[in-house]
Amino acid sequence: MGQSLPKPALRPFLAADTSVVAAIFVAAIQELTGDDYSEAQQEAWASAADDEEQFGKKRAGELTLIATLQNSPVGFASLKGADHIEMLFVHPGAVGQGVGAMLCDALEKLAGARGAKILTVDVSDNAQEFFLKRGYVAMQRNTVTINGEWLANTTMQKTLAEAAPGAPQ
Numbered sequence: 532m533g534q535s536l537p538k539p540a541l542r543p544f545l546a547a548d549t550s551v552v553a554a555i556f557v558a559a560i561q562e563l564t565g566d567d568y569s570e571a572q573q574e575a576w577a578s579a580a581d582d583e584e585q586f587g588k589k590r591a592g593e594l595t596l597i598a599t600l601q602n603s604p605v606g607f608a609s610l611k612g613a614d615h616i617e618m619l620f621v622h623p624g625a626v627g628q629g630v631g632a633m634l635c636d637a638l639e640k641l642a643g644a645r646g647a648k649i650l651t652v653d654v655s656d657n658a659q660e661f662f663l664k665r666g667y668v669a670m671q672r673n674t675v676t677i678n679g680e681w682l683a684n685t686t687m688q689k690t691l692a693e694a695a696p697g698a699p700q
């Protein structure tokens with residue numbers, strides 16, 4: 532009889548998660564974005580976690596969820612305000628198991644609960660397919676500069692469904 536894969540679970544971010552979240556962020560950039568960004572661009576992007584304490588403070592200041600597999604953190608996502616996905620990162624060793632979808636589902640529900648009608652996200656080129664599959668639409672192309680490197684991304688948005696009155700969130 533085949534063994535079923537462990538199911539991901541979600542919990543809120545705690546300050547003690549800072550190092551593991553920074554490590555997931557760096558590993559995801561290094562191993563999952565190389566088809567679309569140069570090594571110099573990846574290094575500049577990942578440098579946002581060089582100051583771990585600051586990186587952790589930012590996650591704590593947003594609505595950040597941790598995804599776990601068998602109690603180990605394997606991904607995280609942050610909602611900034613009511614209507615912007617600021618971060619969505621899954622460890623390369625855990626991709627393709629529905630972790631990203633579970634995190635994104637949760638942020639969409641939380642954004643709706645905060646009153647958002649439209650959710651936006653600045654999507655890196657490697658993640659466009661993921662968001663397209665979830666019903667996000669490309670709105671504009673952006674170029675951002677980080678540590679002297681220029682990186683392109685695309686602002687995408689999704690219109691959130693109205694929750695039925697009395698329906699569970």
Ligand SMILES: CC(C)(COP(=O)(O)OP(=O)(O)OC[C@H]1O[C@@H](n2cnc3c(N)ncnc32)[C@H](O)[C@@H]1OP(=O)(O)O)[C@@H](O)C(=O)NCCC(=O)NCCS
Nearest residue numbers: 563619620621626627628629630631632654655658660661
């Ligand atoms: C994008 C990312 C979060 C996806 O995480 P994941 O856990 O692998 O996603 P899931 O397993 O939940 O995939 C959900 C669906 O999207 C698809 N998908 C996921 N990543 C994809 C990709 N890079 N290209 C095409 N399809 C992708 C899956 O095949 C799956 O499709 P299905 O529902 O038809 O089976 C992850 O690859 C990642 O962390 N990437 C690097 C960091 C990054 O760019 N983050 C986004 C910043 S905006």
